[in-house]
Amino acid sequence: MKQSIVSPQFNIQVENVMTWNVKPLLHEIRHSLNRLIETGESSVIDLRSIPLAPGEEEKILTALGRGELRAELDALGKSEIIETQYAGVWLISHYNENEEIIGRFIEVTVMPDILCSQSADMIDASQRLAEALQDTGGNNEGG
Amino acid sequence: MSEIEFLDWVRGPGFQIAAVIFVAGVIIRILEILMLGRKKNLAEARGSEMLGGLRTIVTRSMHDKATFQRSAFTIVSGYIFHTGLLLSIFFFAPHILMFKEVFGLSWPSLPTPVIDALAVISIIALLTIIARRMSNKVMRFLNTPGDYLAWLLTITPLVTGYMAFHRIGLPAPTLLAIHILSVEILLVLFPFTKLMHAFTLFMARWYNGAISGYRGVAS
Amino acid sequence: MSDRKNTAQADLTLGEVLRKRGISRRSFLKFCAATASMMAMPPSMVPAIAAALEKARRPSVIWLSFQECTGCTESLTRSHSTTIESLIFDHISLDYHHTLQAAAGTHAEAARIASMEENFGKYLLIVDGSIPMGNPGYSTIAGVSNHDMLMETAKGAAAVIAVGTCAAYGGIPHADPNPTGAVSVGDLIKDKPIINVPGCPPIPVVITGVLTHFLTFGELPELDHIGRPMAFYGKSIHDRCYRRPFYDKGLFAETFDDEGAKKGWCLYKLGCKGPTTYNACATTKWNDGTSFPIEAGHPCLGCSEPDFWDGGGFYKALSMPTENITQNIIYAAAGAAAAGVAVGALNRAKKSKAQATHQKVKLEDLNK
Numbered sequence A: 001m002k003q004s005i006v007s008p009q010f011n012i013q014v015e016n017v018m019t020w021n022v023k024p025l026l027h028e029i030r031h032s033l034n035r036l037i038e039t040g041e042s043s044v045i046d047l048r049s050i051p052l053a054p055g056e057e058e059k060i061l062t063a064l065g066r067g068e069l070r071a072e073l074d075a076l077g078k079s080e081i082i083e084t085q086y087a088g089v090w091l092i093s094h095y096n097e098n099e100e101i102i103g104r105f106i107e108v109t110v111m112p113d114i115l116c117s118q119s120a121d122m123i124d125a126s127q128r129l130a131e132a133l134q135d136t137g138g139n140n141e142g143g
Numbered sequence B: 001m002s003e004i005e006f007l008d009w010v011r012g013p014g015f016q017i018a019a020v021i022f023v024a025g026v027i028i029r030i031l032e033i034l035m036l037g038r039k040k041n042l043a044e045a046r047g048s049e050m051l052g053g054l055r056t057i058v059t060r061s062m063h064d065k066a067t068f069q070r071s072a073f074t075i076v077s078g079y080i081f082h083t084g085l086l087l088s089i090f091f092f093a094p095h096i097l098m099f100k101e102v103f104g105l106s107w108p109s110l111p112t113p114v115i116d117a118l119a120v121i122s123i124i125a126l127l128t129i130i131a132r133r134m135s136n137k138v139m140r141f142l143n144t145p146g147d148y149l150a151w152l153l154t155i156t157p158l159v160t161g162y163m164a165f166h167r168i169g170l171p172a173p174t175l176l177a178i179h180i181l182s183v184e185i186l187l188v189l190f191p192f193t194k195l196m197h198a199f200t201l202f203m204a205r206w207y208n209g210a211i212s213g214y215r216g217v218a219s
Numbered sequence C: 001m002s003d004r005k006n007t008a009q010a011d012l013t014l015g016e017v018l019r020k021r022g023i024s025r026r027s028f029l030k031f032c033a034a035t036a037s038m039m040a041m042p043p044s045m046v047p048a049i050a051a052a053l054e055k056a057r058r059p060s061v062i063w064l065s066f067q068e069c070t071g072c073t074e075s076l077t078r079s080h081s082t083t084i085e086s087l088i089f090d091h092i093s094l095d096y097h098h099t100l101q102a103a104a105g106t107h108a109e110a111a112r113i114a115s116m117e118e119n120f121g122k123y124l125l126i127v128d129g130s131i132p133m134g135n136p137g138y139s140t141i142a143g144v145s146n147h148d149m150l151m152e153t154a155k156g157a158a159a160v161i162a163v164g165t166c167a168a169y170g171g172i173p174h175a176d177p178n179p180t181g182a183v184s185v186g187d188l189i190k191d192k193p194i195i196n197v198p199g200c201p202p203i204p205v206v207i208t209g210v211l212t213h214f215l216t217f218g219e220l221p222e223l224d225h226i227g228r229p230m231a232f233y234g235k236s237i238h239d240r241c242y243r244r245p246f247y248d249k250g251l252f253a254e255t256f257d258d259e260g261a262k263k264g265w266c267l268y269k270l271g272c273k274g275p276t277t278y279n280a281c282a283t284t285k286w287n288d289g290t291s292f293p294i295e296a297g298h299p300c301l302g303c304s305e306p307d308f309w310d311g312g313g314f315y316k317a318l319s320m321p322t323e324n325i326t327q328n329i330i331y332a333a334a335g336a337a338a339a340g341v342a343v344g345a346l347n348r349a350k351k352s353k354a355q356a357t358h359q360k361v362k363l364e365d366l367n368k
Helices: A020-037 A058-066 A121-143 B003-011 B013-033 B049-059 B067-070 B072-090 B093-103 B112-135 B137-142 B144-165 B172-194 B194-215 C003-010 C014-021 C024-036 C043-055 C073-075 C082-091 C104-120 C147-156 C164-169 C204-217 C244-249 C324-356 C361-366
Strands: A044-047 A070-074 A078-083 A089-095 A101-109 C058-065 C091-097 C121-130 C157-163 C194-197
Touching: A020 A044, A020 A058, A020 A101, A020 C091, A044 A121, A044 C043, A058 A089, A058 C194, A089 C024, A121 C024, B003 B013, B003 B172, B013 B172, B013 B194, B013 C324, B049 B194, B067 B072, B067 B172, B072 B093, B072 B112, B072 B144, B093 C324, B112 B137, B112 B144, B144 B172, B144 B194, B172 B194, C014 C024, C014 C043, C024 C043, C024 C204, C058 C104, C058 C147, C073 C204, C091 C104, C121 C164, C121 C204, C147 C157, C157 C164, C157 C204, C164 C194, C194 C204
Parallel strands: C058 C091, C058 C121, C121 C157, C157 C194
Antiparallel strands: A044 A101, A070 A078, A078 A089, A089 A101
């Protein structure tokens, strides 16, 4: 069973009244955003840790909407990083290689860590680049 | 014993024991009272015993003005806690399920928040009653250990029920088990304490009224 | 499962293994975020998890199955988040698991003994199923009784994880009248740290989450008073149930197909054990977060609690007595009526006897 990358599908129809988790969460996000503005402190909410009624996650995602930026990461399966319509509020969805969701987080930050290049990867990259140049150089000399 | 075993015990064998002692105890005590009998009244009846008895059951439940002025506190707090207690026992949805299971009868429940409020009000009323009984010199003199026991047996299920519903302090199965156990202790001791008044009250009132009714006077 | 592979990877840390496989730091961070979520830890723990996983060493795991239905193994192997779990499970060395291993017969037992000797004091022992104490012949593996195999294998274990309610609390074999004299792992082993991961079966990510926690930090997670990891079993189903507000308002489904059931009201009256059951179903959910029994409209059975099979029936509300009270009440009433009459008659006899022996005091008596 595959879930769509954009928004999860729920198969159970329930009345609209069950949305009491949405508002408090949005309030929490607002408080986090204020904290980010005032002190620069970023925060993360794990959507899996919140008891959500069927359809509530979708409502949260709809309420946050989509902003200007969307990035896709290809590491152990896809990850989608979008800035919501509220600047500073990011939605990060991790998928595995079968496109099943393995984690969904709301990050309130200037820039999610996972988007930044990691120093270990940069050291590795520099090495690989040097090796590649060596290989090319060798080829030129030999050819 | 794990908390679930504790819960299973109070829902099973514990409930069984308590129910049997309660039913047997109440029936024996009532029969004992009824079979005391009375000497045949040789005087000619000037009115109906039954009517007089029934009338008094009603009239004694309604205070007259003078009595009210004398002991307004007792009457008001007494009515509050009795009403709250009875409504929360008989009109809380999970309780009705229990009655349905045992007696096969069921009736509509009150909304849970209403029961919640009633329980709190009853607890407060019971606390003020005991505070007054202990602070008033005359009442303290009249109090017997049996009175304190009856009070304790009554307030414990209310408090434990409130805690079980709001899940305060202990693991939920333990709270529920303690609540059920407190009710079972109440049931076991009920026939042998002043709590028997729940049944004897009406018998006593009827009898008072019946004597007057026979004589053709108001009680 | 081979000795060669064992020694080749034994000294590498998880970080080294991942780097060798060409997994970038960024991928590793994603892996750590998903792992934190899986272990029900706050996202703020991700750096600590990353640091610990980096240094985690490959543990040897021996899995013993006793009186069980293999549902727990099914649950674990049906966990679909392949990437993350496979990273973890590629990393552990599952040296013995009689459902999953390729070896059979003496070779299988030899693998277990070899692993025990090689990793004495360090391997992780996982058990599913309860242990029959009534007769050792009720359940044996390779001619060895479950009890003997457990005691022998537990000796060199660093810790024991009891997976499933049977291993944790006796479960279904232990249900009344417990014909095999089934006991839990904790009933037998007293000198080793034990983690109980109950459930029938446990949620897949709860099993992997607990394993991951042990692998990551090399120590037991915080446990509750009956040995369950607080991260998953710290809150009751009821406390995290999205139908809870209906319970609080007193709105209940009366049957499985009435208006209340269709509106998603509380299932208390249909026998839901959510109020007395501690598990992660309401948040972690099943089938990759798709749903859980209450969301599907069925009351919670309470499968992660001891003796869940003996609670008087899955469809009996928690406030109902579990035994047949009515019948006994009728007997009690009949008996009491007879007793009451007897007592009354006795009282009457006493009274008339007193009347009969009553003597009037005369004036001359007083003048004596």
